[in-house]
Amino acid sequence: MKVIKADRSILPVIQLITAAVTIALSACAYKLIPIRIVMLSVCAVFAVIGLFLLFIYLPLWFRRLQYSVTNETITKKSGVFFNTERTLKFNSIQFADIISFPFSKHIGLNFIILNAYGGKLALLFLKEQDKKAILKNMGKDYC
Numbered sequence: 001m002k003v004i005k006a007d008r009s010i011l012p013v014i015q016l017i018t019a020a021v022t023i024a025l026s027a028c029a030y031k032l033i034p035i036r037i038v039m040l041s042v043c044a045v046f047a048v049i050g051l052f053l054l055f056i057y058l059p060l061w062f063r064r065l066q067y068s069v070t071n072e073t074i075t076k077k078s079g080v081f082f083n084t085e086r087t088l089k090f091n092s093i094q095f096a097d098i099i100s101f102p103f104s105k106h107i108g109l110n111f112i113i114l115n116a117y118g119g120k121l122a123l124l125f126l127k128e129q130d131k132k133a134i135l136k137n138m139g140k141d142y143c
Helices: 008-032 036-064 128-138
Strands: 002-005 066-069 073-078 084-089 093-100 110-116 119-126
Touching: 002 128, 008 036, 036 073, 066 128, 073 119, 084 110, 084 119, 093 128, 110 128, 119 128
Parallel strands: none
Antiparallel strands: 002 066, 066 073, 073 084, 093 110, 110 119
16 A cells, blocks of 8 residues: 655645735725724634634645545545545546646646546646556556
8 A cells, every 4th residue: 555645735725815805905904994903804714814824724634635445445644623434446446637737847737637437536746656556456447
């Protein structure tokens, strides 16, 4: 069994985008809400949610996201407050979507979406060599 962790090199980019969205929402609230106490309350809520996402939720989620690959199954474990575990047998896969972005070899933007009978399993933020190892374990049709 091989255990694969999510590639954390994309985490600072996601945190930067989250911070930018938080600042933009706070700026919009500052400009558009005329009642000062309501505007300050809304800005404070956006700031607290943004800080929580930046420094607690996203790092914990990336730390706990992992995949266990055997010759017959793949298991995804994830979650921050509630842990989930989903297992999929390779012989039940109907087709797979393989998504790679530019510079994905360097920043871990590789995704595999496994479509099986009755559901999907999304494998997120994979390193290039981990993506290839999973596809190799799935069989010669996917290599």
